[in-house]
Amino acid sequence: xxxxxxxxxxxxxxxxxxxxxxxxxxxxxxxxxxxxxxxxxxxxxxxxxxxxxxxxxxxxxxxxxxxxxxxxxxxxxxxxxxxxxxxxxxxxxxxxxxxxxxxxxxxxxxxxxxxxxxxxxxxxxxxxxxxxxxxxxxxxxxxxxxxxxxxxxxxxxxxxxxxxxxxxxxxxxxxxxxxxxxxxxxxxxxxxxxxxxxxxxxxxxxxxxxxxxxxxxxxxxxxxxxxxxxxxxxxxxxxxxxxxxxxxxxxxxxxxxxxxxxxx
Amino acid sequence: xxxxxxxxxxxxxxxxxxxxxxxxxxxxxxxxxxxxxxxxxxxxxxxxxxxxxxxxxxxxxxxxxxxxxxxxxxxxxxxxxxxxxxxxxxxxxxxxxxxxxxxxxxxxxxxxxxxxxxxxxxxxxxxxxxxxxxxxxxxxxxxxxxxxxxxxxxxxxxxxxxxxxxxxxxxxxxxxxxxxxxxxxxxxxxxxxxxxxxxxxxxxxxxxxxxxxxxxxxxxxxxxxxxxxxxxxxxxxxxxxxxxxxxxxxxxxxxxxxxxxxxxxxxxxxxxxxxxxxxxxxxxxxxxxxxxxxxxxxxxxxxxxxxxxxxxxxxxxxxx
Numbered sequence: 010x011x012x013x014x015x016x017x018x019x020x021x022x023x024x025x026x027x028x029x030x031x032x033x034x035x036x037x038x039x040x041x042x043x044x045x046x047x048x049x050x051x052x053x054x055x056x057x058x059x060x061x062x063x064x065x066x067x068x069x070x071x072x073x074x075x076x077x078x079x080x081x082x083x084x085x086x087x088x089x090x091x092x093x094x095x096x097x098x099x100x101x102x103x104x105x106x107x108x109x110x111x112x113x114x115x116x117x118x119x120x121x122x123x124x125x126x127x128x129x130x131x132x133x134x135x136x137x138x139x140x141x142x143x144x145x146x147x148x149x150x151x152x153x154x155x156x157x158x159x160x161x162x163x164x165x166x167x168x169x170x171x172x173x174x175x176x177x178x179x180x181x182x183x184x185x186x187x188x189x190x191x192x193x194x195x196x197x198x199x200x201x202x203x204x205x206x207x208x209x210x211x212x213x214x215x216x217x218x219x220x221x222x223x224x225x226x227x228x229x230x231x232x233x234x235x236x237x238x239x240x241x242x243x244x245x246x247x248x249x250x251x252x253x254x255x256x257x258x259x260x261x262x263x264x265x266x267x268x269x270x271x272x273x
Numbered sequence: 274x275x276x277x278x279x280x281x282x283x284x285x286x287x288x289x290x291x292x293x294x295x296x297x298x299x300x301x302x303x304x305x306x307x308x309x310x311x312x313x314x315x316x317x318x319x320x321x322x323x324x325x326x327x328x329x330x331x332x333x334x335x336x337x338x339x340x341x342x343x344x345x346x347x348x349x350x351x352x353x354x355x356x357x358x359x360x361x362x363x364x365x366x367x368x369x370x371x372x373x374x375x376x377x378x379x380x381x382x383x384x385x386x387x388x389x390x391x392x393x394x395x396x397x398x399x400x401x402x403x404x405x406x407x408x409x410x411x412x413x414x415x416x417x418x419x420x421x422x423x424x425x426x427x428x429x430x431x432x433x434x435x436x437x438x439x440x441x442x443x444x445x446x447x448x449x450x451x452x453x454x455x456x457x458x459x460x461x462x463x464x465x466x467x468x469x470x471x472x473x474x475x476x477x478x479x480x481x482x483x484x485x486x487x488x489x490x491x492x493x494x495x496x497x498x499x500x501x502x503x504x505x506x507x508x509x510x511x512x513x514x515x516x517x518x519x520x521x522x523x524x525x526x527x528x529x530x531x532x533x534x535x536x537x538x539x540x541x542x543x544x545x546x547x548x549x550x551x552x553x554x555x556x557x558x559x560x561x562x563x564x565x566x567x568x569x570x571x572x573x574x575x576x577x578x579x580x581x582x583x584x585x586x587x588x589x590x591x592x593x
Contacts, residue, residue, distance in 0.1 A: 062450070088452030106436075114440050117433060119452045119573070124429075127436035170451075183517035 010210060011038040011178060016070030017234075018056055030056040034071070043204065043211045043225030047218060047253070048052055049261075053234040054214045058180050061212070063087040074177060091120030092171030092209075094164070094184040097149070101147035101167030104156030108147055111155055112136045115170035133172065139169060163194030172203045179204060181213040185220075197224075217221070218250045232261040266270065280532050286408060288528030289415035290480055290523035291495065293473035295503070296422060298496030299520050300466040305442040305459060308492055310366030314373030315347040315467040321377040324387040324484030330373030333395045337475045344471020345464040347373060352460030370489075377486045383584070384483040394479035411480055418476070419521050422469065427514040430464075438462045470496070491546055498549050499524035501556040506530030 013036040020028045031053050038044060046054050059065045061072060063084035072079040077088055095101050102111050113128040113136075133151065140148040144167045147158075156162060164184060171179060181200065185193035197220065204211050215221050221228055228245050230238035231251070237260040240248060294316060301309040319340040326336035347369055354365035381387050399410035429435045441458040448455050470492065478484040503523025507516055507567050535542050 064449075076288045082288075083454075084449045085452050085454045088450055091450075093450045100444065101450075103447060105443050106440060110436065114436065114448075114451050117451070122433035122437050122453070124432045124434060127431055127433050143502050 010040045010042075010075060011036075012071075012073040013037070013061070014071045014073070015065045016060060016072065018053075018060055018065060018068055029234050031060065031067070034234070034236055036229070036236065037194075037212060038212065041208050041210055042214070042227055044227040044229060045221040045225045046212065046214045046229050046231060047216065047221045049233035051233075052231040054231055055182055056213060056230070056234075058093075058182050058212065061178075062091050062093055062180055068271050091175040092115040092118075092174075092176035092179045094171050094181050095180075096168065096183040096186050098160040098163040098187060100172065102155045105154055106153055107152045107159075108140070109133060109136050109151040111166065111170060112139070112173060115173045118174055118176075127161045139173065140200075143169060159192075161188050161196060164188060164192075164196050168196065168199055168203060172207075172209060175207050175209060177210065179209045179213075181211065183214050183216060186216060219252050222248050222250065222253070230257060230260070232257075237261060277536055280536055281529055282530040283408065284532035285525050286411050286415065287477070287480065288346040288525030289412070289419055289521065290476040291420060291473060291499065291522035291528060292415075292419050293469050294492060294496045295499035295524040296419075296426065296517060297466040297469035297473065297521050299517070300426075300462055300469070300525045301356040301523065302497060302500060303442075304439055305462045305466075306492075307442070307459070307463070308366070309348075309351060309463060309466065310363060311347055311369045311373075311463070311467055311491040312366075312405045312470050312496060313489040313491070313507050314370035314377070314487070315470045316492040317377050317469030317486055318343055318373050318380075319485060320478035320484040320488045321380050321387070322471070322473075323475040324389055324478050327389060327392055327394065327479075328387055333398065333479065337395060337472065337479070340475035341468045341472045344474075345468040347471065348465070348467030349460060351467070352456075352463040356456035356459055374498065376484060381484070381486070385487075386483065389479070389482040389484075393451035394482070395476070396479055400473055415476070418472075421515045422472075423514060426517055430513060434458075434461070450500065471543055474542050491549070494546070494549050494553060495527070497553050499527045501553060502526050505556075 013034055016031055016034050017029070019242050020026070020030055028051075030051075033055070034057060046057065048054050055112040056065065058207075061079075063079070063082060063086075067080060070080075074090055079090075079092075093101075103114070104110070106114075109128060113132060116132065116136075123222055137148045137151065140151070141225050145161065145165060147153075147166065155166065158166065164187075184200070188196060200213075201224065203209070211225070213224060215224075222245070226245065227239070227241040228248070229236050229240075238256050294312070298309075298312060300306045301312075322340040322343050323333075324338045326339060327333050331339075350372075351365045351369045354360045354368060355362050358365075360368070378385060395405065396410050396414060399405070399414050400407055403413070404411065405413070431440060437448065437453045438458045438461065439463070440451075441453065441455050445455050448458070474488065474492075478488070500520055500523060503516075503520040505525075506522070507519040512521070531542075531545055534540050534545065535547065540548065
């Protein structure tokens with residue numbers, strides 16, 4: 010499905026801040042895969058996601074999705090294929106617009122936006138039903154401005170928006186990291202529910218090793234812009250946090266393990 | 274006293290024509306969240322273009338429409354400078370504004386101003402058609418135009434395209450993730466805004482029978498002041514069309530304020546720009562001033578956030 014071929018990305022080339030964010034990454038993601046990505050700070054996890062979604066263009070390598078070469082396509086065109094949820098709950102929704110307006114924007118992802126009404130009556134009923142699935146009571150507050158919602162509510166809404174029209178692939182960038190533990194769990198459960206229902210291929214970055222093991226059928230570990238460890242299937246299921254840490258130490262050295270990874 | 278009342282009515286009248294400028298500034302400043310200084314140039318462009326065309330014998334209605342289109346081109350220029358060439362928004366606006374100064378003089382055939390003497394304008398059409406005074410004709414015409422523009426804006430910003438523009442001003446990153454070409458939405462909003470601002474200049478020039486290359490000086494600040502005055506009287510719960518109407522009302526109030534200040538000899542007309550600037554500074558600083566006085570609210574929120582983060586860490590630790 011998605012073929013990532015030998016991609017590299019260097020930021021601030023030729024300056025003192027030059028940073029090789031991705032260094033020849035190869036990855037093949039199959040239809041229906043749920044891949045979790047772990048790694049320390051600056052490992053290149055977010056860059057990988059940003060390069061896939063077109064926020065950054067690669068310096069080298071190719072991205073092929075279902076025979077479509079994405080490598081040179083701009084971000085807003087690639088949006089047709091990807092649903093995205095960001096770490097910051099403020100980034101995934103438009104705060105001064107209504108809940109239903111946000112959903113209507115998401116409903117038109119990848120479609121032409123013309124001079125038809127931004128939101129129709131029949132759509133509203135559809136949104137109401139979809140909001141019920143979040144179990145947050147938002148279906149009765151469709152005209153509330155999103156800015157009045159809590160971080161957890163906004164993130165749940167962002168998740169719904171990303172999957173409202175089934176994307177070819179869902180890209181989650183530590184989308185529960187900024188939430189309190191209880192809300193994070195709720196959003197994580199919701200993620201599972203929404204992705205399993207229609208079997209959405211998913212790439213999820215997390216710094217939480219337990220989540221990385223618990224979720225999905227594949228796990229990849231990144232360090233200094235490279236994939237240093239990959240595991241899937243039965244082997245992944247039997248994995249423990251200690252095993253992961255050991256792998257990490259072997260491949261990246263113990264100093265690469267950050268407190269954040271251990272505490273999370 | 275009679276003449277004082279007369280000048281107030283005159284001011285209110287003019288305020289409605291300036292309301293088009295306020296609505297244009299509202300689009301960039303509030304909807305798109307873009308401080309667009311092109312306004313200074315495009316307002317004068319509208320005025321200069323209209324008087325130049327009318328005095329060379331072109332129909333006033335067509336001249337006004339061409340002025341509107343010219344304003345859109347000015348907006349397009351700023352839009353391309355900032356989106357495609359990545360020039361900072363403020364600078365992009367300033368560059369177009371400066372370029373327009375020379376262009377406006379060119380448009381007027383090398384003159385820095387043109388007066389319309391005994392030529393027809395849209396306003397004289399109204400005067401002659403309805404057999405009413407110039408003042409009344411101006412009022413009717415401006416209410417009509419502002420009404421139509423508000424209706425069109427209400428419709429447009431309710432469409433998919435308009436909604437995409439509102440979202441762009443709100444959260445660009447989200448917009449691109451949802452497949453909105455934010456370069457295009459920005460350019461389109463700048464075009465509509467500057468079209469309206471040029472239309473405002475075109476109407477003002479016809480109303481005062483005079484177009485001048487310097488007539489746009491301070492336009493952005495006047496527009497901002499009108500928006501801010503309008504906003505102080507509106508509730509966030511207002512429907513969009515009513516908000517737009519209040520912006521127009523803000524422009525009228527601003528003009529009346531000017532008349533009062535000038536005619537009562539408190540300050541001279543020259544002090545108006547200073548007064549306007551101070552008014553805007555106060556209005557823009559108000560949220561900051563409020564938190565400085567009530568302050569603790571945001572501090573409390575920060576503390577809560579910190580507590581939340583640490584709880585996250587501790588909790589995770591215990592579980593592990």
